[in-house]
Amino acid sequence: MIMNDYVIAPPAVSSLPVDGSTQRFPVARVFCLGRNYLWGDAVAAPRSFPLFFMKPASAVVEATARVDFPVQTDEFCPEIELVVAIGIGGVDIPEARALEHVWGYAAGLDMTRRDLQMAAKAAGQPWEAAKAFDASAPVTAIVPSARIGHPQQGALWLAVNGVERQRSDLEAQIWSVAEVVSQLSRSLRLEAGDLIMTGTPPGVEPLQPGDLISAGIEGIARLQVRVGQRPTR
Known part of the structure; x- marks a missing residue:
């Protein structure tokens, strides 16, 4: 299909820089996991695959300099998360082969309008209004797994004005990256360019x-x- 076949100009491809390269990683879809670390109110909960929700590719922005305060919220919250970049798509991916589908990793913030999220939870409604707003997924440059392998340990943290709010370790994830990739691929076909935000600690x-x-x-x-x-609006 040539450009003149579209009734409007197609949107630009969302993308992220590749660490140490001039190339960029095109973003297809963004899948986000709910609880994948133990929070105080879930220590005794049985191990079950967390719910997942989505953000549009257009929500992804480079994590540099500034993040806008969004409309319609008084509780704008950051959540630090490991971001998994899929390089090879697939469906029903075996856990033993899942990491072969991962192109690289990044650090990202799942920005949340938490008051809207709590209201949606209370009403049994979807979370999209709380999660899928503009620039709600600031993400760093993607580091190729060919260079760093597939980290299963390593501290993750978040501080605001120098005061630490979140700290955990990748090994504390309830579901590993391989398990997450495999489980998601049972629900739908993962595609090259998909990002998976793997959940946040308390x-x-x-x-x-x-x-x-x-x-x-x-x-x-x-x-x-x-x-x-x-x-102001």
Whole structure:
């Protein structure tokens, strides 16, 4: 199909930089896991695959300099997460082969309008309004797995204005990356370019305009972004 066959101009491809390269990684879809670390209220819960939700590819932005304070919320919260970049698609992927489908890793923030999320939970409604807004997925450059392998250990943390809010380790994930890739591929066909945000540890608290977020994952990436002012509209 040539450009003139479209009734409107197609949107630009969302993409992220590749660490140490001039190339970029095109983003297809963004899958996000719910609880994949033990929080205080779930220590005794049985091990079951967490729910997942989606953000549009257009929600992905480079984690540099600034993140806008979104509309319709008083509880704007950051969540540090390991981001898995899929390089080879597939369906019903065996766990033993799942890491062969991973192109690389990054650190990302699942930005959340937490007051909307809590209201949706209470009403048994979907979370999209809380999760799928503009620029709600700041992500660092993707580091190829060919260079760093497939990290299964390493600290992840998030601090605001120098005060630590979240800290855990990749080995504390309830479901490993291989298990997550395999389980997701049983629900749908994963495609090259998909990102998987693998869940966040406890310590999620609201931000204020001007706050400085510092976060990272040991051996993968660090990020620092400042929160913009509240919108006037």
